[in-house]
Amino acid sequence: MDPYRNPFAPGAGSRPPELAGRDLVLEQARIASGRAIFGRHARSIILLGLRGTGKTVLLNEIEGIGRQAGLLTSKVESPEGKGLAQLLVPEMRRVMRSLSVAESAKDLADRGLRALRSFVSIFKIEVAGFEVEVDGEPGLADSGDLQADLPDLFLTIGQAAKAAGKGWMLLIDEIQYLSEPDLSALIVAVHKVSQAGLPVLFVGAGLPQVARLAGDAKSYAERLFVYPEVGPLDRVSAEKAIRNPIREEGADISDDALAEIVTLTKGYPFFLQEWASILWDSAQGPTITLAETQKAYRGAIASLDEGFFKVRIDRLTKAEVKFVQAMAALGDGPYSMADIAKEMGRQMNSLGPARATIIHKGMIYSPSFGYLDFTVPLFADFIRRRFS
Numbered sequence: 585m586d587p588y589r590n591p592f593a594p595g596a597g598s599r600p601p602e603l604a605g606r607d608l609v610l611e612q613a614r615i616a617s618g619r620a621i622f623g624r625h626a627r628s629i630i631l632l633g634l635r636g637t638g639k640t641v642l643l644n645e646i647e648g649i650g651r652q653a654g655l656l657t658s659k660v661e662s663p664e665g666k667g668l669a670q671l672l673v674p675e676m677r678r679v680m681r682s683l684s685v686a687e688s689a690k691d692l693a694d695r696g697l698r699a700l701r702s703f704v705s706i707f708k709i710e711v712a713g714f715e716v717e718v719d720g721e722p723g724l725a726d727s728g729d730l731q732a733d734l735p736d737l738f739l740t741i742g743q744a745a746k747a748a749g750k751g752w753m754l755l756i757d758e759i760q761y762l763s764e765p766d767l768s769a770l771i772v773a774v775h776k777v778s779q780a781g782l783p784v785l786f787v788g789a790g791l792p793q794v795a796r797l798a799g800d801a802k803s804y805a806e807r808l809f810v811y812p813e814v815g816p817l818d819r820v821s822a823e824k825a826i827r828n829p830i831r832e833e834g835a836d837i838s839d840d841a842l843a844e845i846v847t848l849t850k851g852y853p854f855f856l857q858e859w860a861s862i863l864w865d866s867a868q869g870p871t872i873t874l875a876e877t878q879k880a881y882r883g884a885i886a887s888l889d890e891g892f893f894k895v896r897i898d899r900l901t902k903a904e905v906k907f908v909q910a911m912a913a914l915g916d917g918p919y920s921m922a923d924i925a926k927e928m929g930r931q932m933n934s935l936g937p938a939r940a941t942i943i944h945k946g947m948i949y950s951p952s953f954g955y956l957d958f959t960v961p962l963f964a965d966f967i968r969r970r971f972s
Contacts (some may be wrong), residue, residue, distance in 0.1 A: 592864055605818060609646075625781070630787075630790065630813065631643070633789075634962055636855040636960065637814045643789050644859075646754065647659050654749070656753070657755065660757070662759055664945075667763070668766035669707050673840075677697070680697050681701065681744060693722070699842040707733075726768055731765070731772050738776060742780065752785070758790060759788075760946060786809075791959050792813075792951065795811050816851035822845075822851040825856055835871065841874045841877040843958055845863075859881065862880045862883045865879070900942065907928070911924055912968050913963065915964070916964055917958060
């Protein structure tokens with residue numbers, strides 16, 4: 585079929601042609617955005633899920649929902665090794681400058697910019713393009729304690745946004761990479777604006793362990809956020825995600841071919857899109873057959889092995905690779921630490937450092953006490969293919 589019209593052509597964080605199975609999450613975001621803009625209580629949202637489940641796509645959709653509701657939006661990704669303060673300063677500055685245009689919010693926004701100047705100075709943050717436009721605001725966001733100063737800035741933004749008849753939605757992807765002090769400061773800031781009834785909404789996305797990390801950071805995080813799980817699509821939604829775009833292009837796919845894709849991908853959106861893209865380019869049409877689907881599967885696996893999976897295994901040291909090899913040798917997870925230690929011929933207490941490092945790299949997580957699993961769906965299959 586015509587590759588120029590391929591509806592499944594993948595891209596990092598790009599919206600799939602059919603955003604199926606996520607209606608409940610998007611409706612939660614619409615309600616929260618609508619309540620926030622009117623200063624009503626709205627619980628912030630943290631999306632939890634494995635790699636390849638479409639969390640980044642959902643963040644992009646929710647950002648659009650926020651804008652439609654009248655919220656100014658800031659979307660950032662938390663990289664490893666970068667502090668929250670440095671991550672947020674450019675966005676907070678941009679939002680405050682936007683609010684300062686409104687006459688009703690000008691004084692509050694200007695005060696916020698002065699406070700941000702103090703904040704940047706105290707925390708010695710280097711931000712490209714950040715010029716000293718105003719003097720600091722003594723006593724506001726200048727204590728040097730992020731857990732005290734970040735809430736000051738959030739409150740000032742919220743007050744200015746309310747005065748302007750606007751709101752602010754902050755979206756952070758990959759929040760599992762935030763340090764514990766940074767995560768704690770973020771939670772406190774969100775809590776403060778929520779208590780004040782200000783039009784500020786936080787939407788985060790991260791790996792499944794984030795709910796536990798948030799709870800460890802602040803006990804009230806459980807009440808402050810809702811934690812929608814972004815998992816694989818159910819069969820109906822997965823079939824819809826594949827079949828509808830094909831039919832919109834004037835083609836079709838046989839029932840057995842469609843069932844084969846859904847079964848082997850286990851409904852994970854990224855894998856569905858990758859396989860469907862390769863299948864579209866190789867199928868003759870007008871109806872995609874089971875034989876064509878099975879042939880395209882080999883190409884999809886090769887593409888995933890050399891791309892999606894490879895970039896992740898390449899982040900691990902040789903010792904860490906042996907650790908995940910031991911996990912995969914046990915079959916599909918979750919895996920008990922006792923079984924991993926036995927497979928490796930090691931004492932369980934000797935595996936702690938490797939376990940901690942691989943978790944920090946976002947490759948594995950602990951679904952329950954004493955157990956581990958991969959954060960990347962179908963990764964155990966890849967390990968077995970790669971090292972068999």
